[in-house]
Amino acid sequence: MAKRLLLILIVLLALGAGLFFWLTEPTRMESAALAEQDSGDAKRGERVFWLAGCESCHARPDAKGEAQLELAGGLPLKTDFGTFYAPNISPDPDDGIGRWTFADFANALQRGVDPEGRHLYPAFPYTSYVRMKHEDVADLWAFMKTLPQVKGRAPDHELSFPFNIRRGIGLWKLAFLSSNPVVTLPASASDAARAGQYLVEGPAHCGECHTPRRFAGAGGLDHARWLGGAPNPEGEGKVPNITPAADGLGSWSADEIAEYLATGFTPDFDTVGGAMVAVQENMAKLPDEDRQAIAAYLKAVPAVD
Structure with a gap:
């Protein structure tokens, strides 16, 4: 009887683990479809850059003037769950995103998934960026590629258990990641x-x-x-x-x-x-x-x- 109960428990745990990994699998947009949209305009992308506030988190702390375009990262965001550090998103091929494709960029920005297929923490506001038009994403990418390459990597996030388990973010996304409008404006809205x-x-x-x-x-x-x-x-x-x-x-x-x-x-x-x-x-x-x-x-x- 004890062996049977143990076997049932093992089977249930295996099924639970399988269900967890299935539900939390990172979801990406198709690279082939995104490749057709990789024709952004850097001049228009500069507007999107300031609108999205990219440098507010990813420039070095207290950067001013042209230094705001050096997206070395490193800004700490202290929360109840630990400290997040904004990463280097300059076009540097080693420490930044210089080796990324447009599909990599779009999936990070709008799906919260990095090129290695890992969930990104929602301290990065992809929960809002998911509503962006694809042409704006392409324009932003075109502008990002014109920025200075900056060496150096930000520190790793300092998070306690269980928040350091990225896979669990998949469940969070199922509940809270949506591209639907937040507000239903009245028909009379301008x-x-x-x-x-x-x-x-x-x-x-x-x-x-x-x-x-x-x-x-x-x-x-x-x-x-x-x-x-x-x-x-x-x-x-x-x-x-x-x-x-x-x-x-x-x-x-x-x-x-x-x-x-x-x-x-x-x-x-x-x-x-x-x-x-x-x-x-x-x-x-x-x-x-x-x-x-x-x-x-x-x-x-x-x-x-």
């Missing part, structure tokens, strides 16, 4: 608001900081409180509510939001601060129509009180 929806929910990844996460921060974004403010992931203070609520942007006009993104000045003549400084500096590099679209969308989303 074209600018609809353009802004793509920018905010996709490449600009505003929700990654301004929306609280479910399950004590370990889950996906709480879409019921989309852009309603969230704890600072680094543990100090709160990331503000940017919905049209009274304690958010309710008293700001769309023009005032766009002006803030362009200049860093609030309607009360205060100035941008904290981590938003880098974001605002990136937004200032965008065409005015992008800032106006973002502002229109932020005025159109549901208020979160």
Whole structure:
């Protein structure tokens, strides 16, 4: 009887392990299909680069000016699960992504899978980038290849068990990785608001900081409180509510939001601060129509009180 129970237990464990590995298998986009889209424009890609905030995490800490284009990585992101370090994503063939193909880049950006077939941690906001248009991804890739090659690798992530088991991220993705729009805009929404929806929910990844996460921060974004403010992931203070609520942007006009993104000045003549400084500096590099679209969308989303 004991042997039979042991055998049943072994079979169940084997089936469970098999199911786990099947469910957590990294999913990639087909390389052949992506190869047909590898014809991006670097000039357009520069806009996507600033919109996506690539240098905010991947440039060396405190880099300014042209040094912002040297994507050596190394910036630490301290969380309750450990410390993540932004990697070198310069075109260096040894320490960066210089040997990657466009398919490698697109799968990392939109599926969270590296060229070795490993899950990437969602500290990298592929949960937003998954909504990007393929032509924008191709343009960004074209621009990335023009940047300086930088030697040196960032430190390995410092994560405790079980968060250091990448395979488990596959289950997380099943629950939280989706390319669907977050907000259903009303039929009366302007074209600018609809353009802004793509920018905010996709490449600009505003929700990654301004929306609280479910399950004590370990889950996906709480879409019921989309852009309603969230704890600072680094543990100090709160990331503000940017919905049209009274304690958010309710008293700001769309023009005032766009002006803030362009200049860093609030309607009360205060100035941008904290981590938003880098974001605002990136937004200032965008065409005015992008800032106006973002502002229109932020005025159109549901208020979160």
